Amino acid sequence: xxxxxxxxxxxxxxxxxxxxxxxxxxxxxxxxxxxxxxxxxxxxxxxxxxxxxxxxxxxxxxxxxxxxxxxxxxxxxxxxxxxxxxxxxxxxxxxxxxxxxxxxxxxxxxxxxxxxxxxxxx
Numbered sequence: 421x422x423x424x425x426x427x428x429x430x431x432x433x434x435x436x437x438x439x440x441x442x443x444x445x446x447x448x449x450x451x452x453x454x455x456x457x458x459x460x461x462x463x464x465x466x467x468x469x470x471x472x473x474x475x476x477x478x479x480x481x482x483x484x485x486x487x488x489x490x491x492x493x494x495x496x497x498x499x500x501x502x503x504x505x506x507x508x509x510x511x512x513x514x515x516x517x518x519x520x521x522x523x524x525x526x527x528x529x530x531x532x533x534x535x536x537x538x539x540x541x542x
Contacts, residue, residue: 429479430490434497437475441467441502461518468522469529472498476533484541491534495526 444467452459475498476491483490499522506514 425486425489426483429483430493430497433475433479433490433494434501436478437471437494437498438501438505440474441471441498444471465522465525468498468502469525472526473529473533476530477537480534481537481541485538487534487536487538488531489534491530491532492527493530494534495528495530496523498530499523499526 445464448463448467451457472491472495476487476494479494480487480490502522503514503519
């Protein structure tokens with residue numbers, strides 16, 4: 421079990437969450453395209469939460485400790501980078517309630533994934 425904080429693993433977790441989010445977004449886009457399912461902010465936020473949950477679970481399970489801290493950092497890093505990517509590729513502005521909701525979902529999913537995996541590792 422590591423006693424010090426591993427910045428490289430936190431960065432890997434953030435990148436992994438972004439990659440998982442990209443894959444899930446592509447799958448969701450294909451589902452929207454080939455079915456009559458309507459696009460919804462709920463699915464987009466669920467994709468973000470699931471991405472952070474999986475990533476924080478995986479990274480913390482590899483490390484074995486500090487699940488809450490790694491989960492929060494991965495969740496917050498994912499939120500910041502996804503907002504930066506949003507502003508690069510989209511002209512409009514997201515609304516404050518959507519930003520706050522995405523931040524809360526990212527942080528809660530990160531905390532849950534990190535904490536659960538640290539408990540399971542022990």
